[in-house]
Amino acid sequence: xxxxxxxxREGRPKPARAVSKLYSDLPSPVIEACxxxxxxxxxxxxxxxxxxTLRCWQAEVYAEEAALEALDLxxxxxxxxxxxLFTDLYNMPAFEPFTPAMPSLLRFLRxxxxxxxxxxxxxxxxxxxxxxxxxxxxxxxxxxxxxxxGDPRAQVLLAECLARLAAAPLGERVLPGDLAFALTEExxxxxxxxxxxxxxxxxxxxxAVPLRRSVAAAPGRAPLLVLDLSARDDVEDLMRVMRTDxxxxxxxxxxxxxxxxxxxxxxxxxxxxxxxxxxVVLQSDQHRELLAAVAADGRVALTGTDPADxxxxxxxxxxxxxxxxxxxxxxxxxxxxxxx
Numbered sequence: 001x002x003x004x005x006x007x008x009r010e011g012r013p014k015p016a017r018a019v020s021k022l023y024s025d026l027p028s029p030v031i032e033a034c035x036x037x038x039x040x041x042x043x044x045x046x047x048x049x050x051x052x053t054l055r056c057w058q059a060e061v062y063a064e065e066a067a068l069e070a071l072d073l074x075x076x077x078x079x080x081x082x083x084x085l086f087t088d089l090y091n092m093p094a095f096e097p098f099t100p101a102m103p104s105l106l107r108f109l110r111x112x113x114x115x116x117x118x119x120x121x122x123x124x125x126x127x128x129x130x131x132x133x134x135x136x137x138x139x140x141x142x143x144x145x146x147x148x149x150g151d152p153r154a155q156v157l158l159a160e161c162l163a164r165l166a167a168a169p170l171g172e173r174v175l176p177g178d179l180a181f182a183l184t185e186e187x188x189x190x191x192x193x194x195x196x197x198x199x200x201x202x203x204x205x206x207x208a209v210p211l212r213r214s215v216a217a218a219p220g221r222a223p224l225l226v227l228d229l230s231a232r233d234d235v236e237d238l239m240r241v242m243r244t245d246x247x248x249x250x251x252x253x254x255x256x257x258x259x260x261x262x263x264x265x266x267x268x269x270x271x272x273x274x275x276x277x278x279x280v281v282l283q284s285d286q287h288r289e290l291l292a293a294v295a296a297d298g299r300v301a302l303t304g305t306d307p308a309d310x311x312x313x314x315x316x317x318x319x320x321x322x323x324x325x326x327x328x329x330x331x332x333x334x335x336x337x338x339x340x
Contacts, residue, residue, distance in 0.1 A: 022065055023166050030058045034066060034134055035162060041138030042158045044149035054130045063133035064109075064179065065171040069161050070140035071109050072170050077144045081110060082233060089139040098132040105136060107207060108179060110231035116210055117175035118231070121202040124184045137161070178202065204260040208279040209235075212306055214290045222299035222319050223290045225266075227280060229304030236304050238276050239316035255322040259284070259334040264291060266300070268320055278302075284334045295327040 023031065033049035040047040053059065075081045083103060090099045104120055111118035122129070138149075141161060145153040164170070183191060183199045191199075209232055215224035229236050252271040257264065262284045270276045282291065294300045303317040 020165065020167055020169050021172060022062065022169055026058045026062055029053060030056065031062060034059055034062045034130070037131065037134040038066065038138050038141075038158055038162070039155075041135065042141055042149055042154040051131075054128070054134075056130075059130035060133070062165075063130040063137070065169050066161065066165060067105070067133040067137040067140070068109050068112055068171050068174075069164050069169055070137040070144070071106075072113055073157060073161060074140040074144040075113070078146070080233065081106070081140070085143045086136070086139060089135065095135055097127050098135060101126050101129070101132055102136060104207060105133065107231065108177060109136075110233075112174055112177045113170070114228075114230040115174045116228065116231055117177055119178045119202055119205040119208070120180075121199075121206040122179070122181050124182045124187075126181065129181075178205075200260065204258070204263060204265055205281060206279075207277075208265065208281045211280050211282060214282075214287055216290060217293045217297065222297055222301040223293045224301040224303065224317070225280060225282075226306045227278075227302060227304050232278070232304075234274075234276055235278055236316070238270060238274060239302075239304065239318050241273060242318050243316045253320050255320060257322070257327045257330040259330045262334060264330060264334060266322075268302070284331060288331075291327065291331055294322065295324045295331065298322060298324040 030053060033053035036049040037047045037054070039045075054063075071081050074085070078085070083106065086102065086106065089095065090102060101122060104122070108118050108120040126132075138158075141157045142149055142151075142154045145151060145157050147153050180202055182203065183196070188196060188199070210228040212226045212228050215226065217223040227235075254269045254271065256267040258267070259265070264282045264284050264287070265279060266282070267279045268277070270278075284291065299319055299321055301317055301319045303315065305315045305317075
């Protein structure tokens with residue numbers, strides 16, 4: 001190539017670097033305030049951003065995407081985003097007002113990362129959502145670096161996280177999920193019917209894991225629900241423990257059935273060997289025979305492993321006793337609500 005051609009090429013304006021929708025759509029002061037909190041946490045210092053800047057929906061949007069990105073970095077480097085990695089954060093007195101929502105937010109973010117389109121309905125009085133998510137993000141980055149705040153390695157990971165957010169955040173490549181606040185009691189009395197119905201649906205779907213498929217009961221066996229537990233390592237771990245070291249008298253569990261229109265929600269709480277909660281939603285028409293079998297048998301089996309995928313995969317299954325008459329009552333109520 002001749003010198004003239006080279007000069008013409010070098011003289012052309014360089015294409016602008018791609019900027020993510022997150023950075024192009026949100027106000028710069030909000031982005032700067034959120035970045036300030038992240039830098040302060042990873043550096044072990046005090047944020048300088050005005051707290052009022054974080055009390056807006058734009059800050060909540062940025063903080064959610066930052067937490068998702070940080071969780072992805074943590075999982076890639078440590079192989080897990082286990083709740084154990086966040087125990088220190090939960091126990092910091094300065095963050096006590098924000099810790100109640102953190103476990104649910106972590107499960108929501110894990111489900112988004114797994115592209116599951118989760119729903120999380122937070123209590124109406126949940127404080128400081130943006131700050132809570134930014135604290136989760138900062139702590140995830142520190143844990144990903146396997147260090148403590150103030151270590152330069154955490155700063156390096158923060159720079160990588162911010163670069164991803166500015167160019168091509170994970171949040172633009174996975175389903176958005178539905179993260180929202182519940183209506184207050186006053187709002188529930190005055191809002192339009194459509195808004196009230198949406199809030200009720202969120203309440204019903206919140207934190208439910210996806211149902212991959214159901215298997216009708218074989219003779220002598222409980223009906224089986226195959227769940228997508230890709231974002232619930234805690235439940236998979238519990239099932240593995242119970243497969244190898246199940247309590248002699250069975251696991252201590254509590255179940256609850258609820259109905260909303262044609263939807264049926266099963267809630268299971270394991271009280272031991274560790275306290276764990278799970279919810280799954282079924283459709284009364286589609287799963288009518290299976291639900292009737294559960295009501296008659298008083299048992300339901302749960303697994304996160306689908307034997308149809310691979311016979312070589314370790315198969316962990318847990319059986320849960322449930323109140324058959326209660327489920328029968330719920331099914332009858334669901335059927336009545338759909339009579340013309």
